[in-house]
Amino acid sequence: MKALVYTAPETLDYRDAPDPDPRDDHHLIRIDSVGICGSDMHAYLGHDDRRPAPLILGHEGAGTIVSGPLDGRRVTINPLVTDPQSAASLSGRENLDPGRQIISMPPREGAFAQYVAMPERNLVTVPEGFSLEKAALAEPLAVSWHAARLGLERLHPADERRAHVIGGGAIGVAAALALKAMGVGAVTLAEPNATRAAYLSDACGIAIDNAPATGIPLIIDAVGIAPTRKAASALVAPGGVIAHIGLGDADGGLDIRRITLQEITFLGTYTYTAQDFRDTCAAMFDGRLGPLDWAETRSLAEGARAFDDIRKGRVRAPKIILKP
Amino acid sequence: MKALVYTAPETLDYRDAPDPDPRDDHHLIRIDSVGICGSDMHAYLGHDDRRPAPLILGHEGAGTIVSGPLDGRRVTINPLVTDPQSAASLSGRENLDPGRQIISMPPREGAFAQYVAMPERNLVTVPEGFSLEKAALAEPLAVSWHAARLGLERLHPADERRAHVIGGGAIGVAAALALKAMGVGAVTLAEPNATRAAYLSDACGIAIDNAPATGIPLIIDAVGIAPTRKAASALVAPGGVIAHIGLGDADGGLDIRRITLQEITFLGTYTYTAQDFRDTCAAMFDGRLGPLDWAETRSLAEGARAFDDIRKGRVRAPKIILKP
Numbered sequence: 347m348k349a350l351v352y353t354a355p356e357t358l359d360y361r362d363a364p365d366p367d368p369r370d371d372h373h374l375i376r377i378d379s380v381g382i383c384g385s386d387m388h389a390y391l392g393h394d395d396r397r398p399a400p401l402i403l404g405h406e407g408a409g410t411i412v413s414g415p416l417d418g419r420r421v422t423i424n425p426l427v428t429d430p431q432s433a434a435s436l437s438g439r440e441n442l443d444p445g446r447q448i449i450s451m452p453p454r455e456g457a458f459a460q461y462v463a464m465p466e467r468n469l470v471t472v473p474e475g476f477s478l479e480k481a482a483l484a485e486p487l488a489v490s491w492h493a494a495r496l497g498l499e500r501l502h503p504a505d506e507r508r509a510h511v512i513g514g515g516a517i518g519v520a521a522a523l524a525l526k527a528m529g530v531g532a533v534t535l536a537e538p539n540a541t542r543a544a545y546l547s548d549a550c551g552i553a554i555d556n557a558p559a560t561g562i563p564l565i566i567d568a569v570g571i572a573p574t575r576k577a578a579s580a581l582v583a584p585g586g587v588i589a590h591i592g593l594g595d596a597d598g599g600l601d602i603r604r605i606t607l608q609e610i611t612f613l614g615t616y617t618y619t620a621q622d623f624r625d626t627c628a629a630m631f632d633g634r635l636g637p638l639d640w641a642e643t644r645s646l647a648e649g650a651r652a653f654d655d656i657r658k659g660r661v662r663a664p665k666i667i668l669k670p
Numbered sequence: 671m672k673a674l675v676y677t678a679p680e681t682l683d684y685r686d687a688p689d690p691d692p693r694d695d696h697h698l699i700r701i702d703s704v705g706i707c708g709s710d711m712h713a714y715l716g717h718d719d720r721r722p723a724p725l726i727l728g729h730e731g732a733g734t735i736v737s738g739p740l741d742g743r744r745v746t747i748n749p750l751v752t753d754p755q756s757a758a759s760l761s762g763r764e765n766l767d768p769g770r771q772i773i774s775m776p777p778r779e780g781a782f783a784q785y786v787a788m789p790e791r792n793l794v795t796v797p798e799g800f801s802l803e804k805a806a807l808a809e810p811l812a813v814s815w816h817a818a819r820l821g822l823e824r825l826h827p828a829d830e831r832r833a834h835v836i837g838g839g840a841i842g843v844a845a846a847l848a849l850k851a852m853g854v855g856a857v858t859l860a861e862p863n864a865t866r867a868a869y870l871s872d873a874c875g876i877a878i879d880n881a882p883a884t885g886i887p888l889i890i891d892a893v894g895i896a897p898t899r900k901a902a903s904a905l906v907a908p909g910g911v912i913a914h915i916g917l918g919d920a921d922g923g924l925d926i927r928r929i930t931l932q933e934i935t936f937l938g939t940y941t942y943t944a945q946d947f948r949d950t951c952a953a954m955f956d957g958r959l960g961p962l963d964w965a966e967t968r969s970l971a972e973g974a975r976a977f978d979d980i981r982k983g984r985v986r987a988p989k990i991i992l993k994p
Contacts, residue, residue: 437826593930600921612929612935612937612938614929616933
């Protein structure tokens with residue numbers, strides 16, 4: 347098959363790679379659409395030692411099963427492969443399974459390719475009439491759905507359901523959409539890039555606010571670097587919650603004195619549970635997450651160019667979907 | 671009256687001070703016993719700009735009402751004075767009232783004195799036969815009770831009820847006792863000072879462990895400096911909770927990448943709600959918090975010497991109670 351292979355820092359090569367082997371309980375899926383994630387960019391820049399070259403990146407895929415009894419079924423892929431019998435999975439927190447694997451990280455190749463192989467439990471059927479391009483957004487939407495759910499669960503019952511999202515990449519946009527789908531009326535989003543901010547405001551109807559007033563019960567930090575954590579620490583209301591998704595800097599930025607004196611909850615959130623992924627798909631399919639028309643589509647063969655464009659800030663849309 | 675007045679960094683003067691004025695809904699209380707807190711030490715060293723000299727420090731007091739219709743009632747004092755009609759108080763979180771005051775911080779003088787004046791709602795009656803020296807431990811016990819309660823509430827239902835406390839000062843000891851009172855069977859405590867550790871183990875029956883295995887669902891950081899946060903970040907189990915009480919360094923130590931990837935909750939906790947204070951007193955009075963025989967008693971007139979001894983690490987007991 348053809349694949350976009352990460353061969354060295356800042357180098358992606360569109361070339362032949364071995365077909366995946368759909369052994370055991372795995373199904374072969376022909377990829378129709380696959381999104382580029384910030385973590386792919388991080389690996390591409392050589393900053394993720396969990397993803398050494400050569401490797402096929404990409405974990406936001408949707409496509410069609412082309413093997414076995416489910417042949418022809420259109421699916422979107424939960425890329426997190428976990429042991430259903432682990433204690434974490436049995437408690438409904440598959441994402442905390444210490445043996446968790448994700449496609450695009452060894453030993454599993456990613457979805458920037460014509461095919462991947464996945465267990466059936468990782469596949470969600472896409473209904474007729476719902477495009478696979480939009481279905482490929484399930485994974486980033488699920489990341490944000492999970493963070494929004496945990497953040498709202500941690501709010502005190504007396505706290506106003508009001509939130510601010512830091513960062514207008516796909517995760518931030520998805521967080522704003524998930525919060526709205528969960529009934530949070532007042533959601534603002536901060537995005538310093540003026541072109542991106544204008545696009546989100548005009549095309550997605552997201553309320554941009556780069557200088558909100560303090561005292562916000564729920565902050566979702568969808569960037570995860572010291573300056574965004576500093577902003578989150580200052581903006582969150584006493585007794586409030588900061589849900590932290592990003593994997594930027596490992597430390598710094600948090601005002602721990604304020605967090606302590608004002609009893610703020612700082613909550614790390616990573617990926618999603620299997621139920622969150624299914625719930626996100628249901629919300630996506632029935633329209634609760636909006637028209638999902640904020641991705642740009644390009645050819646996988648020209649994936650290297652897309653990475654370069656994202657890196658140089660030349661992409662207005664918060665997501666690029668590649669088509670093998 | 672006589673009071674131990676903080677007059678300049680590292681200087682405490684036992685001298686005459688104006689009697690408090692029990693106006694409005696306040697009662698005059700003759701202090702029998704008052705504990706020295708780490709925050710008093712912090713102020714004494716000149717490190718707390720919320721407590722400028724000259725000031726009477728001390729907020730862990732118990733004594734006897736000597737005015738009005740409650741004359742003669744033995745009470746322990748909740749030092750946090752809040753507006754019962756604030757939104758925070760109405761939601762049961764008096765400690766988040768933005769107008770909160772605490773005795774020992776302007777505009778309120780503290781309890782290192784013969785008398786203080788307090789509203790009746792801040793007073794808990796001490797039963798016959800329960801000493802006022804032990805009753806003066808209510809405040810630090812309540813701080814830890816609150817942190818233990820919040821920490822346990824934030825654990826996932828599937829998580830083992832097992833905890834580790836960092837720091838063997840009064841707050842750490844009280845956290846270990848509160849956790850046990852709340853039914854947590856396995857509680858360990860880390861205390862690097864060997865003399866203190868031996869005392870806690872031998873006299874208080876606390877399981878000391880300065881090198882516990884990782885994977886602990888609940889960590890209570892009762893120190894609050896970068897090295898203890900670093901330890902907490904490493905020790906806590908995936909999906910677990912760090913309850914952070916201390917007000918040492920404002921930042922540093924947290925492994926935010928691990929907190930994110932392992933979905934750890936970092937929870938700031940400050941003082942207690944009014945209900946937590948009452949619940950702590952009830953647990954103290956009925957013996958659930960143990961014999962409470964781990965404080966050392968000295969004269970308030972010699973308070974300056976006690977501060978100096980604590981500072982120089984010469985005190986084996988986790989608490990000194992001063993007697994006016």
